Amino acid sequence: MTACQSWSPLWKTLGSFKEFLESQGIELNPPEKMALDPYTELRKQPLHQYVTPSDFDQLKQFLTFDKQVLRFYAIWDDTDSMFGECRNYIIHYYLMDDTVEIREVHERNNGRDPFPLLMNRQRMPKVLVANAENFPQCVLEISDQEVSEWYTAKDFIVGKPLTILGRTFFIYDCDPFTRRYYKEKFGISDLPRIDVGKKEPPRIKQELPPYNGFGPVEDSAQNCFALVPKAPKKDVIKMLMNDNKVLRYLASLQTN
Numbered sequence: 095m096t097a098c099q100s101w102s103p104l105w106k107t108l109g110s111f112k113e114f115l116e117s118q119g120i121e122l123n124p125p126e127k128m129a130l131d132p133y134t135e136l137r138k139q140p141l142h143q144y145v146t147p148s149d150f151d152q153l154k155q156f157l158t159f160d161k162q163v164l165r166f167y168a169i170w171d172d173t174d175s176m177f178g179e180c181r182n183y184i185i186h187y188y189l190m191d192d193t194v195e196i197r198e199v200h201e202r203n204n205g206r207d208p209f210p211l212l213m214n215r216q217r218m219p220k221v222l223v224a225n226a227e228n229f230p231q232c233v234l235e236i237s238d239q240e241v242s243e244w245y246t247a248k249d250f251i252v253g254k255p256l257t258i259l260g261r262t263f264f265i266y267d268c269d270p271f272t273r274r275y276y277k278e279k280f281g282i283s284d285l286p287r288i289d290v291g292k293k294e295p296p297r298i299k300q301e302l303p304p305y306n307g308f309g310p311v312e313d314s315a316q317n318c319f320a321l322v323p324k325a326p327k328k329d330v331i332k333m334l335m336n337d338n339k340v341l342r343y344l345a346s347l348q349t350n
């Protein structure tokens with residue numbers, strides 16, 4: 095009880111309730127404020143409004159681009175080095191977390207072990223900070239403190255080279271979903287497929303040099319077929335078919 099009324103309906107004709115208590119020898123303290131109810135005060139406050147932070151929302155990116163992957167077809171041309179070759183790869187860019195994956199394309203009977211991945215799925219740094227050049231990336235996971243810029247979807251363009259882990263990949267094609275994404279996101283609609291197949295040079299016809307007059311023609315031609323010439327094989331079928339067949343000519347010796 096914090097206070098009392100100055101009068102009560104029951105005691106309206108007899109005086110105030112305070113005067114009644116004082117007549118009974120009860121002294122009242124000065125009125126006090128009512129104790130606040132926490133629940134009632136909480137209901138009086140306006141509803142809390144959630145505002146999306148200005149920074150990029152990774153959860154929204156995950157929910158929006160889940161299971162959406164950009165697929166690029168690329169080659170790594172290492173024919174300039176000794177025993178180098180041109181190999182095909184598939185580059186996957188996951189929109190949900192901006193990670194990159196490089197898969198090998200194996201051909202039948204290519205003589206290589208069927209390793210599925212050249213590079214496991216991970217974020218790829220594009221530009222490192224000045225003091226992170228000696229960072230041991232092979233044993234420690236790189237973070238935002240060592241990277242000033244990461245690879246994003248706009249860095250993967252058909253027809254342009256891309257350097258990843260010291261290898262320069264040339265992107266020559268992409269799938270239909272990637273073409274639609276680049277048209278809607280970046281306004282790039284011209285992504286033609288580039289022909290990277292190397293045409294075989296025309297086959298040079300091997301011709302025998304002119305006959306020099308020494309020995310039979312078949313015997314002289316063996317010098318062009320092998321480094322160590324062998325005696326030409328006899329035509330057995332010709333020998334059997336022309337056995338006992340002799341051509342006879344009549345001639346006269348002319349002397350002037």
